[in-house]
Structures are given as C-alpha cells and as structure tokens.
Amino acid sequence: QVQLVESGGGLVQAGDSLRLSCVASGRMFGMRPMGWFRQAPGKEREFVACISKDMGTTTYADSVKGRFSISRDNAKNTVYLQMYSLKPEDTAIYYCGAGPPLGDMSMRLNYYESWGQGTQVTVSS
Numbered sequence: 001q002v003q004l005v006e007s008g009g010g011l012v013q014a015g016d017s018l019r020l021s022c023v024a025s026g027r028m029f030g031m032r033p034m035g036w037f038r039q040a041p042g043k044e045r046e047f048v049a050c051i052s053k054d055m056g057t058t059t060y061a062d063s064v065k066g067r068f069s070i071s072r073d074n075a076k077n078t079v080y081l082q083m084y085s086l087k088p089e090d091t092a093i094y095y096c097g098a099g100p101p102l103g104d105m106s107m108r109l110n111y112y113e114s115w116g117q118g119t120q121v122t123v124s125s
Helices: none
Strands: 002-007 010-013 018-026 034-039 046-051 058-060 068-073 078-083 092-098 119-124
Touching: 002 092, 018 034, 018 092, 018 119, 034 068, 034 078, 046 068, 046 078, 058 068, 078 092
Parallel strands: 010 119
Antiparallel strands: 002 018, 018 078, 034 046, 034 092, 046 058, 068 078, 092 119
C-alpha cells in the first residue's frame, strides 16, 4: 500500500495556471504507474492523466490535452500535474492514484489501488 497526499489546489481565474503535487509514502512508489483523476459536483470521477513508472509514457484525457502536463520525480516520491489555460469546466476535486507495482498505466478508475484525499481546484470565469 502507498499513502498519497495531494496539494496545490486553489481558486483561480480562467486562463490561469496551477501545479498540483501528490507526495507518496510507502513502498515502491518508483515501480508504480500514477494517475490523476477529478470529480466535479454531481459527476463521476473521471480520468485526467497518467504516467508510467519509468516516466517514459504519458496519456491525457482529450479535454485536457495540450493544457495539462503530468510528470513525476521518483527521487522525491512525487507526481505533479501542471495545469495551464484553466477553464471553469476544470473545476473539480483532483485526486492522484497509485497503480499496482510493475503495472502499466491505465485510464481505468478501478485499476488504481490507493488514493489521496483530493485537492479542490476552482476556476472562476
């Protein structure tokens, strides 16, 4: 198991940028694929981005492609989500998830074994 703590959310205006961080403690962070998901009020949690354990591959939801960038620093047990050109529709609670050790990255919600508590991102128009 791995424990995850997200931070970096806040209230911003449309067009602004934010960088979210997710710090992991526990075993084998560097061997796990990591993902970011988000959940808006009244909606299901949805995929945002994921990154392979070796940082070689990333995948993004169409809604954020070209605006968001996922990265990780395995030496710091941290995964990041850099968000540019934020839109009101990006408003949600953002969660990071840790996949199984040695697993491939996935866009599937139920693939991820551990979740953080989330960080709120609010984008005003």
